[in-house]
Amino acid sequence: MELSKRINNLGTGVFQRNDFRKQSYRSLPEGEQPFPLVDLSLGASDLLPPSSVLEVMKNALFEPESSSYCLHAATYPFREAVAAWAKGRFGVEVDPVDEVLLLIGSQEGTAHLPLAVLDAGDTGLIMDPSYPSHKGGLLLAEAHIEKLLLKEEQSWRPDFKSLSISQLEQIKMMIFGYPHNPTAQVGKQSWLEEAMSLGVKNQIVIAHDNPYVELSLIGNAPSLLFCQGWRDWGIEFFSLSKGWNMGGFRIAFAIGAKHLIKALRSLKGTVDFNQSLALQKGGIEALLRSADWPKHLLSIYKERRDKTLKGLQGFGWHVSTPSMAMYLWMPIPKWASSHGWDDEDVSAELLKKTGIALTPGSGFGDGGKGMLRLALVRPVDELESAIARIEPWWHAHS
């Protein structure tokens, strides 16, 4: 059967190929696996959410309304908690009625937004490299995609000045996010200000994907909510996945201009019901009573980061110190080219020989070519033994 062009366009990218390799590695008979798999390819924490959040959700699971469909009106207590969190976290008054929307994840929200604001053929701008749902959402909306290349020599800063006047006239929506995945840069408030003022001036929807807002190790994470103009042209996506380790539970939210929240709400009304009230109650607990809890993750990620960087450096793999907590963004070894290997080949070889799964940078766009992403999602001792496995592999090839 002929499938839609839309689906064909989504394609099977580097991510799926990497996933397939991991699955093949996992299903090798025991004797044939050189080592057990250490999966550092996903930004999914190995750490538990706050215990009070788990307790609240556990109890709420036994309430009959948690098993029922939850229509938008019943999400009000969650939206109210979001508004209280935003007031405490950013000092910004947010209207829980019209400016907040519950989401299944910031991935879901960012992937659906283009369908709500663009028509087929309209232009959307993404960063390259960027999180895959940014491009995926534009592909689903059959948008024309423009890319802004992030460069290492510019510290992965979006160079909005490189956009021409005619590009700015064409672009109807731009999506980006700092702290940035995959480059692991926290970014600067001034970069968001620049984007937002371009949005206001050129009537461009500015979507800022901010699931890592609580995970900055150096400097303060920026937020669109500090920028003038977000109530007219901005929408920001937050998540309980990273700061509160609730990724598997799938709960997030958007705060933004009323007309954008309304459009996304109406799109979502066609696609899904809201998350269970049990999850929402967990989210409320996290936002209201464990708002500071993410801070304790920082020392854990910092120790992981520092020990991993030191271990890699010990045998010559030099990686810049990332300012955000969860990832290392690593250049492939210089010697890789003498084997004819690109980032995907290096990650495939590394997996085959050492059982360590990293993400090839090209999975995030051409701008990620020649890079690998390592997620610091295992305890220090496991990260150190992973590095001890990489060292002989490195020496055998360099």
Ligand SMILES: Cc1ncc(COP(=O)(O)O)c(C=O)c1O
């Ligand atoms: C930039 C970015 N946006 C969104 C997501 C997905 O977050 P959520 O679990 O809220 O869907 C991720 C996950 O890694 C991410 O890195």
